[in-house]
Amino acid sequence: MLKPNVQTFIACDSDYKDADIVLFGAPFDCTTSYRPGARFGPSAMRAESFGIETYSPYQDRDLTDIKVFDSGDLELCLGDSRLALKDISARTSRILKDGKFPFLIGGEHLVTLGAVREVFKAYPDLNMIHFDAHADLRDDYLGAKLSHACVIRRCHELVGDGKIHQFCIRSGDRSEFEFARAHTHMHPFSFDGLDDTVAKLEESGVPVYITVDLDCLDPSCFSGTGTPEAGGVTFKELLAALVRVCTLNVVGADVNELAPSLDASGASTAMACKVLREFLLALNK
DSSP states (O other): OOOOOOOOSTTOBOOGGGOSEEEEEEOOOTTOSSOOOGGGHHHHHHHHGGGSOSEETTTTEEGGGSOEEEEEEOOOOTTOHHHHHHHHHHHHHHHHHTTOEEEEEESSTTHHHHHHHHHHHHOTTOEEEEEOSBOOOOSOBTTBSSSTTTHHHHHHHHHOTTOEEEEEEOBOOHHHHHHHHHHSEEEESSSTTHHHHHHHHHHHTOEEEEEEEGGGBOTTTOOOSSSOOSSOBOHHHHHHHHHHHTTSEEEEEEEEOOOGGGOTTSHHHHHHHHHHHHHHHHHOO
16 A cells, blocks of 8 residues: 655654654754754654664564654754744644653754753653753853753753753863752763662652753764764663663653764664664653
8 A cells, every 4th residue: 555755763653643652853953063964863863763673672672562653853944043942842732732742853952942841831840861971051152042052051940950860971161060060960971870860750750851962972882973072871871771761750852963974884873763762662661
């Protein structure tokens, strides 16, 4: 039977009305501070996903057993961050109102703010778990308040003190680390402290948004990103961390900062696909 030529992430082709999780791409990278290209991440991940299996031997689960609808990429105004964030928020709002789980694929990390704004409206006691190489806590970057270098600072202005839990952070200016000591729970360099964080959040039962900047991975295994930072984690370490945090009351998530053209081998894109597969399977329990 002929079907429309619409490319989805592998096996994420459930009907919208039946789906539990809704993927949507935000191809935006106009505030990238170093090497651009993340706007091509979502489409590259869809195309490359057919090079991996639907089955995860790590979790003994299969994408064909869960219901995910891939709604494709948003058409964003690349020259206006505010308009782009507005469109991301609108899509997130629609997904939440329909009782489904919003899963955003970036794009640069600023896109997270558009989703978090709507998730926070639905869950005012929202906490965030943030995996990243960078603190993203600058108040502005070269005068711009809306930048991928400022996204977690803008999220903090929504959720408040003590509700952002940061891991793998190994880069930022001094003021960001000072801000983190006063206002967030930062665990630099690794996932040390994750078990204690998850235990506390499980006990409280609060809603949690998970944001994963793929540059938390070491450049030796993930070079296709705009601002690679030495000293990152491995795929297996990230997988274990994702499985652990997905035991929480997770109400929204994203994966971002793949810049496929910066790794001509395609290995980074393949890695991003595998991270997304494992993330989806860990969420759907």
